Amino acid sequence: MPDLKKRYSQWMQGRYGGNDKLNLFLLGAFLVLIVIAALLQLRILDIPAFLVLIYAYYRILSKNIEARVAENQKFELGLEKVFGIFQSPEKKSARRIYRIFPCPQCGQKLRIPKGHGKVSVTCPKCHKEFMKRS
Ligand SMILES: [Zn+2]
Structure with a gap:
């Protein structure tokens, strides 16, 4: 079983996952x-x-x-x-303050504060370090 799990995660590596x-x-x-x-x-x-x-599965398995x-x-x-009328103003402004983007290695969604120029980001999931413009 652990081998199957490993193979599955290898196969899913770099795929979107649709989460x-x-x-x-x-x-x-x-x-x-x-x-x-x-x-x-x-x-x-x-x-x-x-x-x-089919569209949902296409998105889960997509590498783009x-x-x-x-x-x-x-x-x-x-x-x-x-x-929009039901949403709190704090949640609305979060999108303006943070830049949200996927980790280039594992696709984990990351968010960094905007307006700090180029910053070094470490993915909490796969620990890949990379530079990103905020
Ligand atoms: Zn990652």
């Missing part, structure tokens, strides 16, 4: 669609349901981490526009 709000939404949408399809016996809904699932993070940020920004 974000957009994937949560996609998987939720998939479940809602298949439940509605089953309850109303609308087999036609299986098609969008599986397209949504920058693009996936940008996608999720766009989605979260859209969510903020829709639910």
Whole structure:
């Protein structure tokens, strides 16, 4: 078993993993669609349901981490526009103060304070050290 786990993490190395709000939404949408399809016996809904699932898996296995993070940020920004009235002002300003980006080695989401020029960042997950403009 530990060997399998190791092989899995090796295979997932450098992949996005899909641990974000957009994937949560996609998987939720998939479940809602298949439940509605089953309850109303609308087999036609299986098609969008599986397209949504394929997209979610595509994002999980994607190696283009920058693009996936940008996608999720766009989605979260859209969510903020829709639910902005329910959000606390502190949370709103956090995005302006911090730069959020993925670790170039493992894809872990990191955040650094903006406006400090080039800073040295150490990833808390894989301990890779690199320079980033803040
Ligand atoms: Zn890392």
